[in-house]
Amino acid sequence: MTEKEKRSFLTKMLHSIQDVIYGMASHDMARQALKTRGSMEHLFILITMGDLLGVPILPPYYSLRLLPYVVPQISTWKRRMLRERDLTDALA
Amino acid sequence: MALVVLIVAIAIVVIGYKFYAAAIDRNIVQANPKKATPAVMYNDGVDFMPASGSVLFGYQFKSIAALGPIVGPIVAVQWGWLPAFLWLMLGVFFIGWVQDYAAAMMAMRNEGLTMGGLAYKFISPRARGILLTFLYFYLLLIMGAFGAVVAGLLANPVVPIGLLILTLAGVLAGQMTYRWKMDLVMTTIITVLIALVGIWLGTTGPAQNIVKAINGLAGTGDKHILYQTPYGPMTWPVFFWGIVALAFCYLGSVLAIWRFAQPVNYVSFWFVALGLIGSVLGVAIAAIFGTTDVAFHIPAFVTWNQPKLGWLWPMLFVTISCGAISGWHSLVSTAGTARQLEKETDALPVGAGAMFTEAILATLAVIFAATAIAKPDGSVIYDANNMYFLKVKAGAVWMYGMSRFLSWIPGISPAMGGAIGAIFLAVMALTVMQLVLRFMRVASAELVGDKIPAFKNPHVGTIVAILFTFLILWTAFWQRIWVLFGGANQLFAGLALLLITIWLANEGKKYAWAFWPAVFMYITTVAALLVVAWKSFQAMTKPDIGAAFAFGNAVAGLIGLFLAITAIVLAYDGLKSLSKARQKAAAQAGD
Numbered sequence: 233m234t235e236k237e238k239r240s241f242l243t244k245m246l247h248s249i250q251d252v253i254y255g256m257a258s259h260d261m262a263r264q265a266l267k268t269r270g271s272m273e274h275l276f277i278l279i280t281m282g283d284l285l286g287v288p289i290l291p292p293y294y295s296l297r298l299l300p301y302v303v304p305q306i307s308t309w310k311r312r313m314l315r316e317r318d319l320t321d322a323l324a
Numbered sequence: 325m326a327l328v329v330l331i332v333a334i335a336i337v338v339i340g341y342k343f344y345a346a347a348i349d350r351n352i353v354q355a356n357p358k359k360a361t362p363a364v365m366y367n368d369g370v371d372f373m374p375a376s377g378s379v380l381f382g383y384q385f386k387s388i389a390a391l392g393p394i395v396g397p398i399v400a401v402q403w404g405w406l407p408a409f410l411w412l413m414l415g416v417f418f419i420g421w422v423q424d425y426a427a428a429m430m431a432m433r434n435e436g437l438t439m440g441g442l443a444y445k446f447i448s449p450r451a452r453g454i455l456l457t458f459l460y461f462y463l464l465l466i467m468g469a470f471g472a473v474v475a476g477l478l479a480n481p482v483v484p485i486g487l488l489i490l491t492l493a494g495v496l497a498g499q500m501t502y503r504w505k506m507d508l509v510m511t512t513i514i515t516v517l518i519a520l521v522g523i524w525l526g527t528t529g530p531a532q533n534i535v536k537a538i539n540g541l542a543g544t545g546d547k548h549i550l551y552q553t554p555y556g557p558m559t560w561p562v563f564f565w566g567i568v569a570l571a572f573c574y575l576g577s578v579l580a581i582w583r584f585a586q587p588v589n590y591v592s593f594w595f596v597a598l599g600l601i602g603s604v605l606g607v608a609i610a611a612i613f614g615t616t617d618v619a620f621h622i623p624a625f626v627t628w629n630q631p632k633l634g635w636l637w638p639m640l641f642v643t644i645s646c647g648a649i650s651g652w653h654s655l656v657s658t659a660g661t662a663r664q665l666e667k668e669t670d671a672l673p674v675g676a677g678a679m680f681t682e683a684i685l686a687t688l689a690v691i692f693a694a695t696a697i698a699k700p701d702g703s704v705i706y707d708a709n710n711m712y713f714l715k716v717k718a719g720a721v722w723m724y725g726m727s728r729f730l731s732w733i734p735g736i737s738p739a740m741g742g743a744i745g746a747i748f749l750a751v752m753a754l755t756v757m758q759l760v761l762r763f764m765r766v767a768s769a770e771l772v773g774d775k776i777p778a779f780k781n782p783h784v785g786t787i788v789a790i791l792f793t794f795l796i797l798w799t800a801f802w803q804r805i806w807v808l809f810g811g812a813n814q815l816f817a818g819l820a821l822l823l824i825t826i827w828l829a830n831e832g833k834k835y836a837w838a839f840w841p842a843v844f845m846y847i848t849t850v851a852a853l854l855v856v857a858w859k860s861f862q863a864m865t866k867p868d869i870g871a872a873f874a875f876g877n878a879v880a881g882l883i884g885l886f887l888a889i890t891a892i893v894l895a896y897d898g899l900k901s902l903s904k905a906r907q908k909a910a911a912q913a914g915d
Contacts, residue, residue: 255382270370318440
């Protein structure tokens with residue numbers, strides 16, 4: 233193993249250890265924060281674009297103004313709204 | 325002997341992972357790194373999010389390793405350390421990793437469905453209903469079993485002040501991170517240091533005097549007996565600190581998760597990680613340099629029939645659950661990990677790797693227990709004159725072990741080591757209990773919220789769950805509750821293995837490696853639950869038993885019976901589905 237390979241191996245190992253510690257200590261926290269943000273965003277889309285799922289709430293004018301910002305998230309939002317859930321989902 | 329056992333355990337784990345698990349992953353399940361996983365396909369930044377294998381290994385290990393791998397072996401060495409060690413090794417080698425890994429693969433190849441959805445899809449709608457009800461009782465037993473351990477730990481004067489300061493440090497961590505937007509590294513350093521100083525403060529005389537004063541509030545010293553139970557006296561300190569532990573969980577359940585549960589768990593993590601690394605090194609140093617006595621004082625084999633716990637089969641196999649196999653892991657693998665795996669090939673190091681690592685933690689508990697038969701002051705831990713009956717709470721054994729194996733670190737006195745051990749165990753239990761109570765609240769709102777709207781109120785759901793826990797905690801024998809919890813846990817594992825078998829049969833893959841473990845787990849755990857139910861009903865009918873204990877035994881017996889019946893119904897439905905899947909696979913092969 234050359235010096236360069238050794239260094240690269242050690243760097244990789246260090247990164248892995250960092251990742252494992254992050255996974256144990258903070259991954260849940262980061263996920264929870266992302267979940268909270270995602271849930272808020274999805275709620276906002278439901279309020280503004282609810283008519284896409286048959287829930288007309290805002291007048292289409294405002295929906296149309298917001299549409300360009302929402303487009304990238306529509307497919308994941310629809311999937312999340314319509315996905316069947318049960319209690320075991322709450323553990324995720 | 326301790327070092328030999330540790331080395332043998334590591335060797336078995338490496339062989340199991342490198343050869344058996346890797347071969348199944350490669351040849352039967354055929355994990356494909358190019359196949360899109362649900363985390364990638366359905367990435368919504370909420371439920372489905374890809375993460376690297378190393379991160380998920382840490383996440384999975386933290387989620388599965390709680391009190392189970394520690395308390396189970398400490399109780400089980402009453403049959404001898406060898407049966408406990410053998411079950412840990414054989415269990416993890418042939419069953420444990422199979423469940424954790426294959427549950428993640430099954431969920432991943434079924435669009436990230438959780439256990440409820442998978443039971444609905446592969447068995448029947450009824451199976452999902454039964455599973456969810458079963459789950460509530462399972463969670464209740466976790467609360468009862470863990471709560472009893474925490475109450476016993478907190479009754480020790482060196483523990484409560486340290487735990488209180490650690491909790492406050494956790495709340496501060498939440499405030500610093502989410503409100504003051506401070507750097508996480510700085511937050512970690514400050515709060516972990518506060519927690520460590522707090523633990524040291526807890527061991528000092530004045531702090532202990534405060535706790536002793538509380539412990540003596542009921543009068544006649546700090547061992548005041550409130551009432552006698554058929555299983556020994558209930559002392560005021562254990563009773564009082566049990567209520568404090570439940571209050572702690574109440575806060576974790578009803579407060580915003582960032583405000584209490586999450587940051588307290590975060591600070592606790594560092595503490596648990598440092599304690600664990602310190603004690604593993606401690607065992608190695610003690611064995612090599614002889615700084616601490618590491619000879620096994622409990623015989624390799626004690627008895628086939630432990631008078632208080634029962635026959636080795638089936639009771640040992642439910643007394644040790646986590647470390648060998650645990651149904652809880654299937655919930656984590658499906659609902660948590662499977663929705664975050666970026667590549668199918670990561671399932672092996674994450675699912676199987678974390679399970680094998682947990683077996684090492686459980687082996688450490690066997691070593692702690694087998695080397696501790698009595699304290700230097702002469703107080704007995706395992707009674708050699710009475711079939712090595714465990715005379716103290718399991719937490720005390722771990723505490724004593726940590727006090728001995730952390731003593732190599734300069735500045736850690738035996739009292740400090742013991743306090744670290746107790747807080748280590750208490751935070752591990754409380755971390756899970758908070759999550760479980762939160763989940764029970766959601767479960768009760770879902771299950772009965774439409775019929776009784778009050779259950780939709782988070783406080784009502786939480787209080788009802790706490791009252792049930794309280795009932796279990798104070799009217800039943802905790803070792804019996806531990807076995808009931810283990811039985812429910814193992815049955816859940818049996819169900820997960822049955823689901824995996826049906827999934828494999830549906831896919832036309834070889835399934836014997838999951839089917840036979842499922843059969844073993846089902847038969848063993850149903851037998852164990854029926855034994856516990858029978859013993860509970862027997863105890864209930866004793867003429868001299870008080871009303872509370874008759875009631876407590878009736879509850880324990882009924883839970884055991886209920887779990888056994890639901891398991892049989894689930895097995896019936898499951899085997900019908902398996903038969904259909906086999907016929908379908910045979911027909912496809914014929915085409």
